[in-house]
Amino acid sequence: MKLDTSKVSIKTSLASCFGSNFQDLNGSQDFLDELATMAQEITVEANSYLFKESDASNFVYIPISGVIMLERSTARGSRHVFAFLFTGNLIGLSEFSFYTFSAKSVSNSTIVKINKDLIKNVFERHPQIAKRFHEYTNMVLNYILDQLFIMGQKTAHQRLALFLLDMEKRIGHGTKKFFLPMSRQDIADYLGMSLETTSRGFTSLKSKGLISIESNYSITLLDPVALAEFGDN
Amino acid sequence: MKLDTSKVSIKTSLASCFGSNFQDLNGSQDFLDELATMAQEITVEANSYLFKESDASNFVYIPISGVIMLERSTARGSRHVFAFLFTGNLIGLSEFSFYTFSAKSVSNSTIVKINKDLIKNVFERHPQIAKRFHEYTNMVLNYILDQLFIMGQKTAHQRLALFLLDMEKRIGHGTKKFFLPMSRQDIADYLGMSLETTSRGFTSLKSKGLISIESNYSITLLDPVALAEFGDN
């Protein structure tokens, strides 16, 4: 029940949710103080669940390290992955009282867990912070719209190319070589295709000279511009 | 520049955005008064644009009658339809200063056009109304997540079945026979498939005895339960 809000990792994660000039916002200190006493830092093992579909949505989570995957499973055993979330992303922003998807940790993760009532309280006292939060929601909405567009219009291999570009931006922050934390199956379930098609996609992008595969989880984008062009066509 | 906020059609549209007990909310009268003097009711002809992608997003729109389609077009001429919006839906809730899609009227429409500054102002004065608005955003987000799931996991004919069920709920409000306002091409671009596949989908659902097609735009769901089952599998 004690969170060290002076840690750089926590500060940067919060800044990524609430804007880079978060510290200057009216009420930010009050918010940080509340977090320091009421929020907690938890660790989650790889492959275990943060929460499951239809659990009561009492908490909001912000990953500090590691990767979280949001998923939903169908009546007939198949699975859909909605999103991969990294450091500084925000999980559980829904205003519904139950989660509509599960959150599973892909790797060992460190996560800040915040009581939703605390958040709501802060929002009521500090409209500026609430506003930032809603801007974040809006950004997410736009991100999902883009994803919807990709799902509707692109071939499997194009979706994979665009996925890798997105991961480069979010994991590698522009470094062409980066570590892909999720399995081929996870990617397949995210992009709405079979595991085999994902694998063939990797092979195809490799043989086109667009990427190189050092190991299953280490990828280098050899030609991001051409990769983007391939994805956009 | 004068809006008759006492009209039933306008009241119901607002209620649908801001909740059924909107009138009881703190500040709702103030909001209505502002709308009465500052908002306007406009009419838009079929096939004309309310706004286009990358226009400055200065207004928020609420359809009173008619159908609006949100679309984006690609570099190479293809088009994606994000959503069909009906009476009481809300358009342009983005906090970005430019729209990221175009809004096109499918039929002749009547629309309430509200200046975004007015909205922002009201939200600052009345947090309760702002909150309703954000709940609405959240609902939209969940709706799009469902759509993403459908796009990733379902076959073309299943997507069509689920689309028809959604339209029944939103247009017919549960009346099995209803008027489909959009063309086959619009549906195809919404569901991410070709016009021909859409057409074959209609034929297939008809021959399965799930729907009947009185005319191109008049559809009856003969067996909604079976249709839902077909879509869910």
Added chain:
DNA sequence: CGAGCCCTTGATGCATTTCAACGAATGTGG
């Protein structure tokens, strides 16, 4: 070294797109 897991590759079949032609509905000008 062997078991198990994840990934890759090959072969086949089905779903969907594409190309092409036809039919139905709608609108226009004579």
Added chain:
DNA sequence: CCACATTCGTTGAAATGCATCAAGGGCTCG
């Protein structure tokens, strides 16, 4: 009101993309 043009929807045939089934390869861990 009819002939014609035009738009929109349906249907067929061929080609393609992707899923599925099945087998093999490579890595990791006991």
